[in-house]
Amino acid sequence: MSKDYESREPDSRALRYWRSLGELDGTARAADLLHTEFDPHATEFISPLSRRKFLQLSAASFALAGLVGCTRQPEEEIYSYVEQPENVIPGKPMFFATAVPVAGTLQGVLVESHLGRPTKIEGNPDHPASLGASSVQSQASVLELYDPDRSKQILRAGLPATWQDFLQQINTALNSLNGDGSRLHLLTETITSPALADRIKALLEKYPGAQWHQFDTAGPHSAREGAMLAFGRPVNTICRLNSAKVVLALDSDFLACGQDSTRMAREFAAMRAGDDRTTMNRLYSVESTMTPTGGKADHRLPLRYLEIETFTRGLAAALGAAAIPRLPNGKHADWLGAVARDLAANHGQSVVIPGAHQSSAVHALAHAINAKLGNVGRSVIYTEAIEAQDSDQLASLRALAADMAADKVGVHLILGGNPVYDAPADLNFAGKLKHVKSAVRIGLYDDETSEHCQWQIPVSHFLESWGDGRTFDGSGSILQPLIMPLYDSRSFIEILDALVSAPGRSGYDIRPNLLADKF
Amino acid sequence: MPQLFSRTANTIVRLSLLAAALVVVFAAAMGAMIVRSPYETRQSEVRQQPVPFSHEHHVGGLGIDCRYCHTTVEQSSFANLRPTKTCLNCHSQMWAVAPALKPVHESYLSGEPLHWVRVHDLPDFVYFNHSIHVNKGIGCETCHGRVDKMPLTYQAESLRMGWCLECHRHPEEYVRPKDRVFDMAYVPPANQLELGKKLMREYHIQRLTSCSTCHR
Numbered sequence: 001m002s003k004d005y006e007s008r009e010p011d012s013r014a015l016r017y018w019r020s021l022g023e024l025d026g027t028a029r030a031a032d033l034l035h036t037e038f039d040p041h042a043t044e045f046i047s048p049l050s051r052r053k054f055l056q057l058s059a060a061s062f063a064l065a066g067l068v069g070c071t072r073q074p075e076e077e078i079y080s081y082v083e084q085p086e087n088v089i090p091g092k093p094m095f096f097a098t099a100v101p102v103a104g105t106l107q108g109v110l111v112e113s114h115l116g117r118p119t120k121i122e123g124n125p126d127h128p129a130s131l132g133a134s135s136v137q138s139q140a141s142v143l144e145l146y147d148p149d150r151s152k153q154i155l156r157a158g159l160p161a162t163w164q165d166f167l168q169q170i171n172t173a174l175n176s177l178n179g180d181g182s183r184l185h186l187l188t189e190t191i192t193s194p195a196l197a198d199r200i201k202a203l204l205e206k207y208p209g210a211q212w213h214q215f216d217t218a219g220p221h222s223a224r225e226g227a228m229l230a231f232g233r234p235v236n237t238i239c240r241l242n243s244a245k246v247v248l249a250l251d252s253d254f255l256a257c258g259q260d261s262t263r264m265a266r267e268f269a270a271m272r273a274g275d276d277r278t279t280m281n282r283l284y285s286v287e288s289t290m291t292p293t294g295g296k297a298d299h300r301l302p303l304r305y306l307e308i309e310t311f312t313r314g315l316a317a318a319l320g321a322a323a324i325p326r327l328p329n330g331k332h333a334d335w336l337g338a339v340a341r342d343l344a345a346n347h348g349q350s351v352v353i354p355g356a357h358q359s360s361a362v363h364a365l366a367h368a369i370n371a372k373l374g375n376v377g378r379s380v381i382y383t384e385a386i387e388a389q390d391s392d393q394l395a396s397l398r399a400l401a402a403d404m405a406a407d408k409v410g411v412h413l414i415l416g417g418n419p420v421y422d423a424p425a426d427l428n429f430a431g432k433l434k435h436v437k438s439a440v441r442i443g444l445y446d447d448e449t450s451e452h453c454q455w456q457i458p459v460s461h462f463l464e465s466w467g468d469g470r471t472f473d474g475s476g477s478i479l480q481p482l483i484m485p486l487y488d489s490r491s492f493i494e495i496l497d498a499l500v501s502a503p504g505r506s507g508y509d510i511r512p513n514l515l516a517d518k519f
Numbered sequence: 520m521p522q523l524f525s526r527t528a529n530t531i532v533r534l535s536l537l538a539a540a541l542v543v544v545f546a547a548a549m550g551a552m553i554v555r556s557p558y559e560t561r562q563s564e565v566r567q568q569p570v571p572f573s574h575e576h577h578v579g580g581l582g583i584d585c586r587y588c589h590t591t592v593e594q595s596s597f598a599n600l601r602p603t604k605t606c607l608n609c610h611s612q613m614w615a616v617a618p619a620l621k622p623v624h625e626s627y628l629s630g631e632p633l634h635w636v637r638v639h640d641l642p643d644f645v646y647f648n649h650s651i652h653v654n655k656g657i658g659c660e661t662c663h664g665r666v667d668k669m670p671l672t673y674q675a676e677s678l679r680m681g682w683c684l685e686c687h688r689h690p691e692e693y694v695r696p697k698d699r700v701f702d703m704a705y706v707p708p709a710n711q712l713e714l715g716k717k718l719m720r721e722y723h724i725q726r727l728t729s730c731s732t733c734h735r
Contacts, residue, residue, distance in 0.1 A: 072558070072559055072561065073561065073640050073642065075566070075636055075637070076636070076637040076640050077634045077635065077636055077637065078600055078634075078635045078636075078637050079632040079633070079634060079635075080599075080600035080601065080602055080603065080632055080633060080635065081602035081603070081604075081632065082602055082603040082604065082626055082627060082630050082631070082632055083602055083603070083604045084602040084604070089591045089594055089595045089599070090591060090595060090597045090599050091591065091595035091596040091597035091599075092591075092594065092595050
């Protein structure tokens with residue numbers, strides 16, 4: 001929006017009220033609407049079913065529905081087991097440990113299961129990424145399993161096809177590529193799973209010219225760039241809030257959003273537990289929108305998105321973390337000064353958390369400030385990047401789009417994600433996908449991307465498949481299935497395995513080879 | 520103008536008014552009787568089962584314990600039905616070719632479960648837990664009747680709410696020692712009220728009559 005509504009001076013004589021932005025702007029259409037009772041496009045409701053009649057009918061239906069209670073109970077059947085599985089007590093739930101993939105990383109959970117059906121997901125107290133709690137994504141993911149909109153069968157150009165058809169045709173297509181398979185492109189979301197990465201590498205070994213792209217719309221793009229600025233290589237940053245007395249969030253909603261928020265909220269809460277005001281931690285939040293983290297903050301400073309970088313530069317200068325001349329912007333100097341003093345006074349016991357969507361400069365400065373404050377190794381810990389293969393995702397996606405436009409992509413495997421919907425619009429991903437002869441979409445839903453691909457292959461839900469992955473700190477976790485696939489679906493690992501070795505191996509068959517010697 | 524009605528009309532009017540009132544009362548009484556009748560509650564009604572299983576033979580004759588088949592009755596809300604395999608513990612040897620047992624053998628060979636018809640079916644708005652009753656000294660026979668004398672299984676009691684409440688209001692009249700819960704032939708002693716009160720204290724039995732005990 002080009003106009004700044006907040007800065008408008010109110011009418012000096014009388015406060016001017018307005019009902020729509022159009023009226024405030026004084027557009028002609030808004031003026032028209034003010035003087036006509038009905039919108040010119042509105043039509044009269046002339047159905048013979050009047051409102052009164054409708055209410056009468058619904059009241060009668062409700063009243064008569066009560067009579068159902070007077071009928072006999074319908075006969076009900078009980079199906080007993082043929083061979084009862086071990087430990088099953090009908091009427092009592094069982095709990096299984098597995099992990100929920102959220103944005104590539106895993107959160108350990110316990111899944112409640114009633115007679116073989118998973119019903120509820122809760123945190124796993126023994127898992128470092130859960131600490132007994134679970135995130136909204138974890139809680140909701142059990143509904144995804146039973147979502148009636150899930151992709152239920154293999155589709156070829158929108159028509160039902162079989163797995164054998166697919167294998168035969170994809171192998172024909174792969175064999176018809178240039179000898180080294182240089183026209184094969186693979187697009188995935190961020191992969192941390194060693195088993196899946198191993199299958200991808202096997203595919204790349206079989207077709208050495210093939211290219212692997214990773215893209216997550218909401219991935220930590222700025223954090224990676226910030227790490228490149230600060231360290232020259234990607235790192236994984238872990239904030240240990242249980243050893244931080246002062247926390248500064250720079251447009252970061254670390255208590256509610258992000259793949260690691262469950263653990264951070266737990267650790268933060270542990271430091272808040274003391275009733276004593278002197279031992280309780282202190283949270284400063286500078287943010288561009290209202291968030292739960294801002295709501296929890298002891299001191300909150302609302303700033304515009306772009307001003308947060310300015311603020312961070314000012315803070316870095318004040319702490320001497322970076323050789324930045326103090327910026328001429330004197331706004332919020334008191335607030336900034338107080339934060340800087342508090343951070344400096346808690347040397348090695350503070351943490352500065354940049355928001356995932358903030359610029360790479362904010363991330364790089366946050367690294368510098370944390371280093372200056374002596375937090376590194378205490379409340380801020382760096383580990384190797386947890387992705388199976390690091391990449392500049394946006395650049396990689398751009399290269400892929402260019403290759404598609406230049407007809408250099410013969411077979412395109414799209415694993416998960418929904419790039420037609422969420423890739424940057426400038427790339428015109430949907431348009432470029434038309435150049436690809438064999439586009440294969442492997443995903444949970446028959447969505448926008450499937451519409452532009454020749455093949456739609458349903459993938460198994462994580463509650464239906466064996467798998468593995470890494471948690472926020474890089475440690476490995478195993479996914480175990482709670483139920484057999486509800487539809488004709490396979491996991492990513494099984495599908496890729498079928499392309500590189502003899503088809504038909506289940507995720508469990510593949511698992512021992514990989515997981516056992518990777519951890 | 521002459522009188523249109525004779526004097527006797529007064530009587531007819533009174534009688535009709537009375538009859539109208541009686542029809543209403545009669546209809547209400549009929550309704551009340553129908554919902555309490557065995558037709559409605561399905562009390563004593565033998566259901567058609569895939570196999571004519573006789574509790575009389577297995578429990579009364581052979582003396583098999585309830586828990587041999589209803590394994591989870593002490594641990595769970597639901598008194599499990601034994602898996603087909605349990606039947607075959609004996610019936611792979613005995614009566615292995617009996618036509619009546621064909622569905623059992625077919626079930627085991629094909630892996631398809633037997634479709635039993637539920638005899639005791641509480642409405643879905645009622646919460647009921649077997650384990651708590653069994654563990655607090657309420658005998659199987661108290662609610663299910665003399666199952667050991669049923670050639671074909673039927674529902675012995677009405678399972679109406681009033682029937683539940685009789686015991687929930689006065690548990691001392693029905694409670695028995697825990698070691699006699701699975702005893703079909705248990706006869707309450709002469710001093711049942713005295714014993715019941717003692718067991719109530721011992722087993723911490725409360726008179727649970729609040730709506731949300733069962734309608735959760």
